[in-house]
Amino acid sequence: MAWAWPAAGLAGLLLVWQAGVDGMARDNALIASFGVAPALRALLALLQNSELWTHVALSLRRVGLGLLAALALGVPLGLAAGLSPRFARATTPLFQFLRMVSPLSWMPLAVMALGVGDAPVVFLLAFAAVWPLVLNTAAGVAALDPQWLQLARSLSATRLELLAQVVLPGIAAHVLAGVRLAIGVLWIVLVPAEMLGVSAGLGYLILDARDRLAYSDLMALILLIGALGWALDHAARWLHARAG
Numbered sequence: 001m002a003w004a005w006p007a008a009g010l011a012g013l014l015l016v017w018q019a020g021v022d023g024m025a026r027d028n029a030l031i032a033s034f035g036v037a038p039a040l041r042a043l044l045a046l047l048q049n050s051e052l053w054t055h056v057a058l059s060l061r062r063v064g065l066g067l068l069a070a071l072a073l074g075v076p077l078g079l080a081a082g083l084s085p086r087f088a089r090a091t092t093p094l095f096q097f098l099r100m101v102s103p104l105s106w107m108p109l110a111v112m113a114l115g116v117g118d119a120p121v122v123f124l125l126a127f128a129a130v131w132p133l134v135l136n137t138a139a140g141v142a143a144l145d146p147q148w149l150q151l152a153r154s155l156s157a158t159r160l161e162l163l164a165q166v167v168l169p170g171i172a173a174h175v176l177a178g179v180r181l182a183i184g185v186l187w188i189v190l191v192p193a194e195m196l197g198v199s200a201g202l203g204y205l206i207l208d209a210r211d212r213l214a215y216s217d218l219m220a221l222i223l224l225i226g227a228l229g230w231a232l233d234h235a236a237r238w239l240h241a242r243a244g
Helices: 004-025 029-034 038-048 050-083 084-099 103-114 118-142 144-155 159-170 172-193 202-211 215-243
Strands: none
Touching: 004 029, 004 038, 004 172, 029 038, 029 050, 029 215, 038 215, 050 084, 050 118, 050 159, 050 172, 050 202, 084 118, 103 118, 103 172, 118 172, 144 159, 159 172, 172 215, 202 215
């Protein structure tokens, strides 16, 4: 019966959704196309369209590239901040300042510098995802048992050996927690980032559905985006649980 409560929560959401649509449709009949039944019918039709999965694959590719770029930058910066108090004091105000700037505010600059296409989208995704990785990596280093480091140094471990055999294994769970947070941020930023003049992806499909006034398709895409995001988060939680 572990599924009963989640199913009840989902059923409650569908009831609230339909009640809201029914209430607003009294003044505007067009709103009825946002209802549960039209959205589910549109979702079934979309899932049978092979073109949809091309868009999904492109969006997932951009998310993967953004996450890889964020990992390549965020983990080394987090290690440096955790291992060097001077580096941490020098960079913490800068990191906090940049972290509080919405990634979407960089849209015009990203397009001007990188043009249209995948490059500005991946840049925005990487910028959004890097901060959870920096902060969680630094927190993981700070949580390491100092005796591990002292023991490794007493055994004449080099800095590279200390990093590879003590620090990185010790912070793996923290890094994966950062990955999970980063994936959540990436998925939220993805749709507006894909409105940067690209001609494919989930964000493009949302704009296309709006322009075609295909509101049932729009709601179906929202459901699909939520389901895919849940699946990505579930995969990240599974990895985190295994590392823990």
